Amino acid sequence: MLGIWTAITVTAYFLLPLHSFGPHRPAVSWTVFGAGLAVVAAGLLIQIPYAANHRAGTAPAWILAGLMCFTVLLFASSYYVLAQHQGEFSGLDTRVDALYFTLVTLATIGYGDVSPTGQSARLVTVLQIVYSLVFLTAAATALTRHIQLRLMRRGRRTPRDGAGDG
Template sequence: MRRLRKDSPWWTVITTLGSLAACLLLFYGVPLGDGGREWEQILFFVIGFVGLCYLVTFQVRRQLRAGREPSVRVQSVVGLLSPIIIFFAIAYYLLAVHSEAEFVGIETRTDALYFTVVTLGTVGFGDIHPVGQAARVVTMVQILFDLAVIGILVAVATQRLESRARWREEHGEPDEDDGPASGPHER
């Protein structure tokens, strides 16, 4: 049986789907209780947010150090979206469970996940919306964090593409999209 190489596109698909599945399993599988006391929610949010910031920083540094190394792909940064979405969905769910006055429309974990994705996509259908101060603060933090992460993703992807193009220019390697080189053997 052939082993799947880490620089294979299939490896990227499998690891990204595995990360998504693990995050969803965590989100739907771990008992979250009644939301806890207010200080517990704040502590959870602060620790989780610091953890997400560390994860983003770690991946961005890894990308910037990688240069042209094929085993480090931009998709590893894109894979950060799953934990970010799950983190904010848990925060919204706990807020909604703790106080019905925080959100209009969040009654289940799926509602919280839906609201998180809609907020990330800046769609805002209006069917679920924050009404309490804590919910509004968490939503603003998510929006700012999402904008920062998306900006970082674009910057890292651009830097990696520029680095790859410079390397090809310096080493005379053709682009993978150029197809076979035309030469004197053409008919």
């Protein structure tokens, strides 16, 4: 399921008409970006407790991973749109460049080959760093806890506890 969701969102990232946003429509661009971040944050805040507590009957791992992927693509889209405005970025020309910059920033590597030079680009970069520290770190921690709990529960099962035993 996660693979399908990832394929759909990555395909959408490369196909969406992002030229509809940008410096010629700043109010719409900032509103859509802010709304996207708010929706993802709400989804993460709803799903994190489910994953951390491993509540039965839920699929928080898939949802959290999908929301984390969507967050990366949302920031990459915003960087690509910002790069269309002269003076906002150095070294960012394509959607691949934007995705690359997003992941390098997320991983705190910072090679320096792509850099935000304008105030809007720097603002979004700072926002990505803070958003990642708060939301994505919490999501990754909850996801890790969820996986650990599942593995521990599987390790404690005996053949008698498993399904298929009449």
